[in-house]
Amino acid sequence: MSKKRYYIYNSDTDTYEPVIINGYKRTLIIIKRFLSGILIGIGLFAIYMHYFKSPKVRQISQERELLMIKYDIVSKRLDEALVVLNDIRQRDDNLYRVILQGDPISQQTRKASLGLAKYEDMMNLQDADLAITTNKKMDYLRRQLYIQSNSLEEISQLCRTHEDKLKKIPAIQPVSNKDLKRTASGFGWRVDPVYQTRRFHQGMDFSAPKGTPVYVTGDGIVTKAGYEQGYGNIIYVDHGHGYTTRYAHLSKFKVKKGMKVTRGTEIGLVGNTGKSTGPHLHYEVHLNGKVMNPMHYYFLDLTPDEYEAMTQIADNNGLMFD
Numbered sequence: 566m567s568k569k570r571y572y573i574y575n576s577d578t579d580t581y582e583p584v585i586i587n588g589y590k591r592t593l594i595i596i597k598r599f600l601s602g603i604l605i606g607i608g609l610f611a612i613y614m615h616y617f618k619s620p621k622v623r624q625i626s627q628e629r630e631l632l633m634i635k636y637d638i639v640s641k642r643l644d645e646a647l648v649v650l651n652d653i654r655q656r657d658d659n660l661y662r663v664i665l666q667g668d669p670i671s672q673q674t675r676k677a678s679l680g681l682a683k684y685e686d687m688m689n690l691q692d693a694d695l696a697i698t699t700n701k702k703m704d705y706l707r708r709q710l711y712i713q714s715n716s717l718e719e720i721s722q723l724c725r726t727h728e729d730k731l732k733k734i735p736a737i738q739p740v741s742n743k744d745l746k747r748t749a750s751g752f753g754w755r756v757d758p759v760y761q762t763r764r765f766h767q768g769m770d771f772s773a774p775k776g777t778p779v780y781v782t783g784d785g786i787v788t789k790a791g792y793e794q795g796y797g798n799i800i801y802v803d804h805g806h807g808y809t810t811r812y813a814h815l816s817k818f819k820v821k822k823g824m825k826v827t828r829g830t831e832i833g834l835v836g837n838t839g840k841s842t843g844p845h846l847h848y849e850v851h852l853n854g855k856v857m858n859p860m861h862y863y864f865l866d867l868t869p870d871e872y873e874a875m876t877q878i879a880d881n882n883g884l885m886f887d
């Protein structure tokens with residue numbers, strides 16, 4: 566094998582001088598060129614991959630982007646569903662259960678921990694945060710829906726058992742009181758109209774002309790219709806569930822002891838009998854032997870505004886008819 570001749574320029578002699586390269590040196594040069602070729606190739610490939618993705622890679626990354634958008638939409642929908650659920654929850658706790666006297670659902674039950682264990686296998690995902698948050702929301706929603714459906718079932722049960730109670734508890738005014746003009750003295754400390762001393766007024770007075778109809782305020786049984794010192798002609802009605810009502814100073818009875826009455830039945834007429842300074846009805850509500858403010862028992866009769874107006878009149882009217 567003949568040695569290949571190379572020439573190198575010599576500036577001193579201004580001539581090209583032959584250079585003898587042996588096989589070893591030549592191999593080294595070839596290897597060097599080969600290696601730099603590979604390096605340049607790799608570099609170009611990396612640049613290409615970075616700026617110009619292969620169709621397959623491009624497709625996958627597009628699909629991934631689409632999935633992320635869908636995930637985001639699901640996450641937002643879940644947020645919306647949770648807002649609606651929260652509204653139902655508020656009504657459940659603050660309206661239905663209050664009216665039906667059910668215990669509110671404990672915060673502990675509502676906020677029962679979901680645990681993190683089952684999300685562990687998602688930790689390694691590329692978009693672990695979004696996946697875990699969305700899955701947590703989904704689990705939370707599922708759990709809350711379950712609790713809520715149980716609660717509504719319980720409420721409909723309460724409605725059925727309270728149907729009877731709702732008919733019986735005093736819930737209207739004992740006289741027709743349009744514009745609240747018949748509202749006289751309310752429940753509480755008042756000046757006694759006869760002795761001029763402060764005394765606790767155990768009921769509510771409605772001023773009305775003699776002969777005005779008096780209505781029973783809930784379903785029940787008449788337990789007394791007779792005369793009583795101070796109260797004059799008085800009717801007692803037992804409503805069950807611990808409730809009784811009394812209607813005093815009547816001029817006439819329309820019912821007798823032992824009679825069954827339903828809410829709105831005319832039981833007597835307004836009068837001025839007993840210790841009274843003018844024709845009026847004195848009305849009392851008792852619950853489990855304790856005298857209550859009758860004002861809280863007109864909820865089938867008064868709007869919240871009317872209730873507010875009545876409170877003003879009853880509180881500011883210091884004079885009672887007894």
Ligand SMILES: [Zn+2]
Binds near residue numbers: 885887
């Ligand atoms: Zn009174």
